[in-house]
Amino acid sequence: MxxxxxxxxxxxxxxxxxxxxxxxxxxxxAGEVFGFLGPNGAGKTxxxxxxxxxxxxxxxxxEVLGAPIGSREARARVGFLPEHCRFHDSLTAxxxxxxxxxxxxxxxxxxETRIDRLLVRVDLLDAADRPLRGYSKGMxxxxxxxxxxxxxxxxxxxxxxxxxxxxxxxxxxxxxxxELRSNGVSVFLNSHLLGEVEATCDRVAFVKQGRVxxxxxxxxxxxxxxxxxxxxxxxxPVLEGLARFGTIVGRPGEDRVLLRVAGDxxxxxxxxxxxxxxVQLFELRGRRKSLEEWFVDVMGDDQRPG
Amino acid sequence: xxxxxxxxxxxxxxxDARRRKxxxxxxxxxxxxxxxxxxxxxxxxRDLEQNPPSFLQRQINLVILSLFGLYAANFLSVLxxxxxxxxALSGEIDSGVMQTLASKPVRxxxxxxxxxxxxxxxxxLYFLALAAGVLGATRWIAGYQQLNVWIAIPLMLLELxxxxxxxIAGGTRLGTVxxxxxxxxxxxxxxxxxxxxxxxxxxxxxxxxxxxxxxSLFSPxxxxxxxxxxxxxxxxxRSLGNAGPFAGGSVPSALMVWWALGFTxxxxxxxxxxxxxxxx
Numbered sequence: 001m002x003x004x005x006x007x008x009x010x011x012x013x014x015x016x017x018x019x020x021x022x023x024x025x026x027x028x029x030a031g032e033v034f035g036f037l038g039p040n041g042a043g044k045t046x047x048x049x050x051x052x053x054x055x056x057x058x059x060x061x062x063e064v065l066g067a068p069i070g071s072r073e074a075r076a077r078v079g080f081l082p083e084h085c086r087f088h089d090s091l092t093a094x095x096x097x098x099x100x101x102x103x104x105x106x107x108x109x110x111x112e113t114r115i116d117r118l119l120v121r122v123d124l125l126d127a128a129d130r131p132l133r134g135y136s137k138g139m140x141x142x143x144x145x146x147x148x149x150x151x152x153x154x155x156x157x158x159x160x161x162x163x164x165x166x167x168x169x170x171x172x173x174x175x176x177x178x179e180l181r182s183n184g185v186s187v188f189l190n191s192h193l194l195g196e197v198e199a200t201c202d203r204v205a206f207v208k209q210g211r212v213x214x215x216x217x218x219x220x221x222x223x224x225x226x227x228x229x230x231x232x233x234x235x236x237p238v239l240e241g242l243a244r245f246g247t248i249v250g251r252p253g254e255d256r257v258l259l260r261v262a263g264d265x266x267x268x269x270x271x272x273x274x275x276x277x278x279v280q281l282f283e284l285r286g287r288r289k290s291l292e293e294w295f296v297d298v299m300g301d302d303q304r305p306g
Numbered sequence: 307x308x309x310x311x312x313x314x315x316x317x318x319x320x321x322d323a324r325r326r327k328x329x330x331x332x333x334x335x336x337x338x339x340x341x342x343x344x345x346x347x348x349x350x351x352r353d354l355e356q357n358p359p360s361f362l363q364r365q366i367n368l369v370i371l372s373l374f375g376l377y378a379a380n381f382l383s384v385l386x387x388x389x390x391x392x393x394a395l396s397g398e399i400d401s402g403v404m405q406t407l408a409s410k411p412v413r414x415x416x417x418x419x420x421x422x423x424x425x426x427x428x429x430x431l432y433f434l435a436l437a438a439g440v441l442g443a444t445r446w447i448a449g450y451q452q453l454n455v456w457i458a459i460p461l462m463l464l465e466l467x468x469x470x471x472x473x474i475a476g477g478t479r480l481g482t483v484x485x486x487x488x489x490x491x492x493x494x495x496x497x498x499x500x501x502x503x504x505x506x507x508x509x510x511x512x513x514x515x516x517x518x519x520x521x522s523l524f525s526p527x528x529x530x531x532x533x534x535x536x537x538x539x540x541x542x543x544r545s546l547g548n549a550g551p552f553a554g555g556s557v558p559s560a561l562m563v564w565w566a567l568g569f570t571x572x573x574x575x576x577x578x579x580x581x582x583x584x585x586x
Contacts, residue, residue: 015585049405049585049586052409053408053409054405054408054409054585054586055585055586056583056585072411072412072413073411075409075410075411076411078409080405080406080409082402082405082406082409083402084401084402086401086402086403087403087406088318088321088322088403090321090322090325090326091321091322095321099314099317099318100406100410102310102314103311103314103315103407103410103411103412104410104411105310105311105411144406147406
């Protein structure tokens, strides 16, 4: 049993003068749904391409599913849905999945059964024998997902898998991701839709200018819980006392303070302490920091467009 | 080499090619050409029957008819060989289709060789169908049995393979339009080179002949046609010695066949090497 399905160390790639990926070092565990986040041009797609041997790294090394990055042995157990779902559009969805299955060495009845099962799963059975050129973007995306899963992969790379899908299509992808996770399949998900990532991923990495700058375990991040307190007075001794419970991260107003704490278990202690100090407590509201807020914090203002 | 993967790529290429507009257009052009050629053959045969010339003149007329037909079939096939695979790699790289293919457990070489085999099969079948139409018309309508078909047809096929391989190799580095221009340019250079060589030979201009031969070395496609045309003609027609696509004034050496084979192998090796290093 491989514990790490991806172990990349110092991958670097330049295209001419442009540095696309500076130092990609990350690990993804078996059965983990891993989100890969960053602004446009951060090197996310290039990173995936390096892990799939579509692009050769200038430096660095690593393993995918225990085999050297880019090796055929690794690619045999990997599925990939590229960002822009472009396939031979003269093929039907059934033919597409069949051809890609054959490239994995699959043949005969076993392949045909698997094709039917996948087409049902991505809700394309009715359109399975129509050429892809007549498909909508969402249908192409689902056909692409079927070809990515034809070899029963142990690791799936999905580059913006829900970008062309309507809400029902997104739900379908989310369900499939859940099934993959429950089957122990690892997923490397590159998406701009942070809500989707938050709903599906176990862990995320933030990429900035070709470098992983922060990693976060979703739902269990010790520093992701914030409490907003409205109380009077919030003078220096009170603030000093509050700092014992966590980190003061903001003062939205004279009577407000934003405190980052380990979790909601600390809230009764905070309220008890404030009342004990004769502070008038008007409001105490705890909330988990959203992935979008994390994203903005980690990326900083220099990554905002304009 | 992973033969099942290579054959799957070839099958995919064949499958895709038969639904492409360029093949439909080529098939339509080929059908129109054969219809015209059969009509011409019918009227030539009727005229020769109504106003019989000497036996020698009759043979010359029929040889020229057959050569014109095979030249046109060869030319149409050269265009198809140059243009059908022109976006085989570059188009799929640009569109992103290649990403899905190359992320599978196949060698890049298998992708190149599979596409080469797939398109090569289409081109060979296309030419054989046209050539059969031409030879059938001259044989069954005009009553002329073409000489040395079993030598000339493989030579013309080799010309097509040279052009098709150049087109595939160019696609590993050049964009689709640039590759199309380059491939047609290479053929054009070979064609002009053939004329220059013939004019140099007929006019006794050594420099022109040397230039023509040199161009043929860089682009050996047209010399395969000229060698084929030489074998297709009886001595009496060869002795007419005019310049032109059928002229026997300057016959390429038989070594040129080996050169064309080596050229094809080198171009294919370059395609495999170049695509293997291409960032997708």
